[in-house]
Amino acid sequence: AQKVTQAQTEISVVEKEDVTLDCVYETRDTTYYLFWYKQPPSGELVFLIRRNSFDEQNEISGRYSWNFQKSTSSFNFTITASQVVDSAVYFCALSVRYSTFIFGSGTRLSVKP
Protein backbone atom coordinates (compact mmCIF):
# COMPACT_ATOMS: atom_id res chain seq x y z
CA ALA A 1 0.00 0.00 0.00
CA GLN A 2 1.08 3.56 -0.60
CA LYS A 3 0.89 6.41 1.85
CA VAL A 4 1.96 10.04 2.11
CA THR A 5 2.39 11.75 5.45
CA GLN A 6 2.60 15.48 5.97
CA ALA A 7 2.97 15.76 9.70
CA GLN A 8 2.85 19.56 9.80
CA THR A 9 -0.78 20.60 9.74
CA GLU A 10 -0.17 24.33 9.95
CA ILE A 11 2.91 26.52 9.84
CA SER A 12 3.02 30.23 10.48
CA VAL A 13 6.05 32.35 9.66
CA VAL A 14 6.88 35.99 9.25
CA GLU A 15 7.73 37.28 5.81
CA LYS A 16 11.34 36.69 4.71
CA GLU A 17 11.74 33.67 6.95
CA ASP A 18 12.75 30.37 5.39
CA VAL A 19 10.32 27.50 5.87
CA THR A 20 10.51 23.77 5.16
CA LEU A 21 7.48 21.58 4.54
CA ASP A 22 8.02 17.93 5.28
CA CYS A 23 6.77 14.97 3.26
CA VAL A 24 7.33 11.30 4.04
CA TYR A 25 6.07 8.61 1.71
CA GLU A 26 5.65 4.85 1.77
CA THR A 27 5.69 2.46 -1.16
CA ARG A 28 7.17 -0.92 -1.93
CA ASP A 29 7.49 -0.11 -5.60
CA THR A 30 10.82 0.96 -7.01
CA THR A 31 9.26 3.07 -9.77
CA TYR A 32 7.24 5.99 -8.53
CA TYR A 33 6.79 9.74 -8.86
CA LEU A 34 6.56 12.43 -6.24
CA PHE A 35 4.83 15.76 -6.61
CA TRP A 36 4.20 18.99 -4.78
CA TYR A 37 1.10 21.07 -5.39
CA LYS A 38 0.01 24.45 -4.07
CA GLN A 39 -3.64 25.15 -3.32
CA PRO A 40 -4.42 28.87 -2.99
CA PRO A 41 -7.74 30.01 -1.51
CA SER A 42 -9.38 29.73 -4.92
CA GLY A 43 -9.13 25.96 -4.57
CA GLU A 44 -7.42 24.95 -7.79
CA LEU A 45 -4.28 22.86 -7.38
CA VAL A 46 -1.18 24.37 -8.92
CA PHE A 47 1.60 22.00 -9.92
CA LEU A 48 5.04 22.85 -8.51
CA ILE A 49 7.36 19.93 -9.16
CA ARG A 50 7.60 16.28 -10.16
CA ARG A 51 10.43 13.94 -9.27
CA ASN A 52 10.82 10.30 -10.33
CA SER A 53 12.25 7.66 -8.05
CA PHE A 54 15.46 7.33 -10.04
CA ASP A 55 16.40 10.97 -9.81
CA GLU A 56 17.59 12.02 -6.38
CA GLN A 57 19.06 15.29 -7.46
CA ASN A 58 17.85 18.21 -5.46
CA GLU A 59 16.22 20.99 -7.40
CA ILE A 60 16.05 24.71 -7.01
CA SER A 61 13.60 27.00 -8.75
CA GLY A 62 13.86 30.57 -7.66
CA ARG A 63 12.93 30.71 -3.98
CA TYR A 64 11.75 27.09 -4.02
CA SER A 65 13.93 24.05 -3.46
CA TRP A 66 13.25 20.38 -3.00
CA ASN A 67 15.26 17.74 -1.16
CA PHE A 68 14.56 14.14 -2.20
CA GLN A 69 16.12 11.44 -0.04
CA LYS A 70 15.21 7.83 -0.80
CA SER A 71 17.09 6.62 2.27
CA THR A 72 14.56 8.35 4.52
CA SER A 73 11.63 8.25 2.06
CA SER A 74 11.32 11.99 2.25
CA PHE A 75 10.65 14.73 -0.28
CA ASN A 76 10.85 18.02 1.57
CA PHE A 77 10.05 21.44 0.18
CA THR A 78 11.80 24.64 1.27
CA ILE A 79 10.70 28.19 0.56
CA THR A 80 13.47 30.71 1.02
CA ALA A 81 12.63 34.28 2.01
CA SER A 82 8.93 33.57 2.22
CA GLN A 83 6.39 36.07 0.97
CA VAL A 84 2.74 36.69 1.79
CA VAL A 85 1.78 35.29 -1.63
CA ASP A 86 3.20 31.94 -0.54
CA SER A 87 0.30 31.55 1.90
CA ALA A 88 -1.62 28.48 0.78
CA VAL A 89 -2.11 24.81 1.46
CA TYR A 90 0.67 22.65 0.08
CA PHE A 91 0.18 19.02 -0.84
CA CYS A 92 2.72 16.30 -1.40
CA ALA A 93 1.59 13.42 -3.63
CA LEU A 94 2.83 10.00 -4.70
CA SER A 95 2.05 8.11 -7.88
CA VAL A 96 3.14 4.54 -8.44
CA ARG A 97 3.48 3.78 -12.14
CA TYR A 98 0.86 6.44 -12.79
CA SER A 99 -1.96 4.26 -11.57
CA THR A 100 -3.37 6.61 -8.97
CA PHE A 101 -2.22 9.69 -7.10
CA ILE A 102 -2.07 9.49 -3.31
CA PHE A 103 -2.10 12.83 -1.54
CA GLY A 104 -0.94 13.81 1.90
CA SER A 105 -3.28 15.71 4.19
CA GLY A 106 -1.62 19.00 3.33
CA THR A 107 0.24 21.71 5.22
CA ARG A 108 -1.37 25.13 5.60
CA LEU A 109 1.29 27.81 5.38
CA SER A 110 0.55 31.31 6.64
CA VAL A 111 3.09 34.00 5.89
CA LYS A 112 2.49 37.16 7.87
CA PRO A 113 3.82 40.54 6.79
Next chain:
Amino acid sequence: DGGITQSPKYLFRKEGQNVTLSCEQNLNHDAMYWYRQDPGQGLRLIYYSQIVNDFQKGDIAEGYSVSREKKESFPLTVTSAQKNPTAFYLCASINRAQGTEAFFGQGTRLTVV
Protein backbone atom coordinates in the same frame (compact mmCIF):
# COMPACT_ATOMS: atom_id res chain seq x y z
CA ASP B 1 -6.08 26.83 -24.50
CA GLY B 2 -5.96 23.25 -23.29
CA GLY B 3 -7.19 22.44 -19.84
CA ILE B 4 -9.77 20.85 -17.60
CA THR B 5 -13.14 22.41 -17.06
CA GLN B 6 -15.36 21.55 -14.15
CA SER B 7 -18.92 22.78 -13.91
CA PRO B 8 -20.69 24.15 -12.12
CA LYS B 9 -18.40 25.93 -9.70
CA TYR B 10 -21.05 25.92 -6.97
CA LEU B 11 -23.88 23.42 -6.65
CA PHE B 12 -26.66 23.10 -4.15
CA ARG B 13 -28.57 19.88 -3.72
CA LYS B 14 -31.55 18.91 -1.66
CA GLU B 15 -31.29 15.81 0.44
CA GLY B 16 -32.36 12.72 -1.45
CA GLN B 17 -31.49 14.10 -4.87
CA ASN B 18 -28.90 12.82 -7.27
CA VAL B 19 -26.62 15.40 -8.84
CA THR B 20 -24.01 15.19 -11.60
CA LEU B 21 -20.74 17.10 -11.67
CA SER B 22 -19.19 17.71 -15.05
CA CYS B 23 -15.51 17.30 -15.93
CA GLU B 24 -14.22 17.89 -19.47
CA GLN B 25 -10.64 17.99 -20.71
CA ASN B 26 -9.19 18.86 -24.11
CA LEU B 27 -5.64 17.79 -23.29
CA ASN B 28 -6.00 14.38 -24.94
CA HIS B 29 -5.19 12.77 -21.61
CA ASP B 30 -6.04 9.12 -21.18
CA ALA B 31 -6.49 8.97 -17.41
CA MET B 32 -8.97 10.97 -15.36
CA TYR B 33 -9.63 11.13 -11.62
CA TRP B 34 -12.19 12.41 -9.13
CA TYR B 35 -11.16 13.55 -5.68
CA ARG B 36 -13.12 14.77 -2.70
CA GLN B 37 -11.72 17.37 -0.31
CA ASP B 38 -13.29 18.14 3.05
CA PRO B 39 -12.40 21.31 4.98
CA GLY B 40 -8.90 21.17 6.38
CA GLN B 41 -8.25 17.78 4.88
CA GLY B 42 -6.40 16.26 1.99
CA LEU B 43 -7.71 14.80 -1.24
CA ARG B 44 -9.36 11.41 -1.21
CA LEU B 45 -9.78 9.40 -4.39
CA ILE B 46 -13.35 8.57 -5.40
CA TYR B 47 -13.00 7.00 -8.86
CA TYR B 48 -10.49 6.93 -11.66
CA SER B 49 -10.47 5.89 -15.28
CA GLN B 50 -7.45 5.00 -17.37
CA ILE B 51 -9.26 4.28 -20.60
CA VAL B 52 -12.63 4.89 -22.23
CA ASN B 53 -15.42 2.64 -20.98
CA ASP B 54 -13.41 1.50 -17.98
CA PHE B 55 -13.11 2.91 -14.47
CA GLN B 56 -12.01 1.80 -11.04
CA LYS B 57 -13.19 2.55 -7.52
CA GLY B 58 -10.99 4.64 -5.29
CA ASP B 59 -10.93 4.77 -1.52
CA ILE B 60 -14.36 6.36 -1.02
CA ALA B 61 -16.51 5.24 -3.97
CA GLU B 62 -19.65 4.42 -1.98
CA GLY B 63 -22.52 6.71 -2.90
CA TYR B 64 -20.88 7.86 -6.14
CA SER B 65 -21.02 6.70 -9.74
CA VAL B 66 -19.11 7.66 -12.89
CA SER B 67 -19.06 6.99 -16.61
CA ARG B 68 -16.37 7.33 -19.27
CA GLU B 69 -18.09 7.17 -22.61
CA LYS B 70 -15.72 9.66 -24.21
CA LYS B 71 -12.04 10.30 -23.64
CA GLU B 72 -12.71 13.96 -22.93
CA SER B 73 -15.45 13.52 -20.36
CA PHE B 74 -15.64 11.93 -16.90
CA PRO B 75 -18.84 12.99 -15.11
CA LEU B 76 -19.39 12.17 -11.45
CA THR B 77 -22.86 11.50 -10.04
CA VAL B 78 -23.38 12.00 -6.34
CA THR B 79 -26.29 9.77 -5.44
CA SER B 80 -28.73 9.95 -2.56
CA ALA B 81 -26.83 7.05 -1.03
CA GLN B 82 -23.91 9.36 -0.24
CA LYS B 83 -24.65 10.30 3.36
CA ASN B 84 -22.45 13.36 3.64
CA PRO B 85 -21.93 14.81 0.17
CA THR B 86 -21.13 18.40 1.13
CA ALA B 87 -17.51 18.86 0.02
CA PHE B 88 -15.19 20.28 -2.60
CA TYR B 89 -14.78 18.01 -5.62
CA LEU B 90 -11.73 18.09 -7.87
CA CYS B 91 -11.27 16.43 -11.22
CA ALA B 92 -7.82 15.69 -12.65
CA SER B 93 -6.29 14.16 -15.74
CA ILE B 94 -2.87 12.95 -16.85
CA ASN B 95 -1.13 11.63 -19.92
CA ARG B 96 0.22 8.37 -18.57
CA ALA B 97 2.37 7.58 -21.58
CA GLN B 98 4.19 10.88 -21.31
CA GLY B 99 4.30 10.78 -17.54
CA THR B 100 2.87 14.23 -17.00
CA GLU B 101 1.83 15.71 -13.71
CA ALA B 102 -1.86 15.65 -12.85
CA PHE B 103 -3.73 18.65 -14.23
CA PHE B 104 -6.62 19.80 -12.08
CA GLY B 105 -9.86 21.57 -12.75
CA GLN B 106 -11.02 24.49 -10.64
CA GLY B 107 -13.30 22.33 -8.56
CA THR B 108 -17.00 22.15 -7.73
CA ARG B 109 -18.23 23.04 -4.28
CA LEU B 110 -21.29 20.95 -3.49
CA THR B 111 -23.58 21.87 -0.63
CA VAL B 112 -26.56 19.87 0.54
CA VAL B 113 -29.39 22.06 1.76
